[in-house]
Amino acid sequence: MKHWAGAVALAMLAGCMSLNSTRSAGPVQVYASQKPAVAVAECIKVTWANVQMFGDVADVFMDKGKPGEFTVYTTEGEYFADVAGKGGSTVISFYAKAGGKAVDQRGAALATCL
Numbered sequence: 455m456k457h458w459a460g461a462v463a464l465a466m467l468a469g470c471m472s473l474n475s476t477r478s479a480g481p482v483q484v485y486a487s488q489k490p491a492v493a494v495a496e497c498i499k500v501t502w503a504n505v506q507m508f509g510d511v512a513d514v515f516m517d518k519g520k521p522g523e524f525t526v527y528t529t530e531g532e533y534f535a536d537v538a539g540k541g542g543s544t545v546i547s548f549y550a551k552a553g554g555k556a557v558d559q560r561g562a563a564l565a566t567c568l
Contacts, residue, residue, distance in 0.1 A: 473531045473549075481536075481547040483561050487568040491539035494546060495524035497567035498535055502528060507563065508556060533560045 487494050495516055501507075503514040513529040527534035533556075536547045548564055550557045 473525070473527065473534060476531065476534070476549050476551050477536075479549075479552075482550050482557060483548045485546040485548065485565065485568055487544045487546065488542070489544060489568070491522050491524060491537050491544045494544050494567050495526050495535075495537040498526045498537070498546075498564050501563045501567060502526065502533070502560065504563070507559070533557070535564060 499514050499516045514526065515528075516524055516526045518524055522539035524537045525534055526537065532551050534549050536549070538545050538547075546564065546568075548561055550560065
């Protein structure tokens with residue numbers, strides 16, 4: 455049981471490192487919305503999980519950061535969006551790993567949540 459917990463922690467750390475390295479390259483696109491950050495983040499999560507649009511591998515997760523900040527990401531962090539409420543608006547930074555196959559499709563789906 456101890457080894458299993460260590461493996462889970464290691465996988466989570468690797469996922470964070472992957473997001474951070476992609477994040478350091480800068481966003482593919484930055485969007486703005488007048489909707490609350492939580493509503494935008496939930497919409498992105500649901501939209502990106504659409505199996506008909508993105509295929510069978512459609513696992514999407516959402517983590518809370520600081521108050522009013524969320525990260526929505528796909529398995530292995532291939533695509534993710536940082537969603538942050540600032541004042542009366544929300545800023546969404548969309549990231550994709552180099553060589554991602556559905557960057558435009560994920561970006562377009564994200565844009566429907568604005």
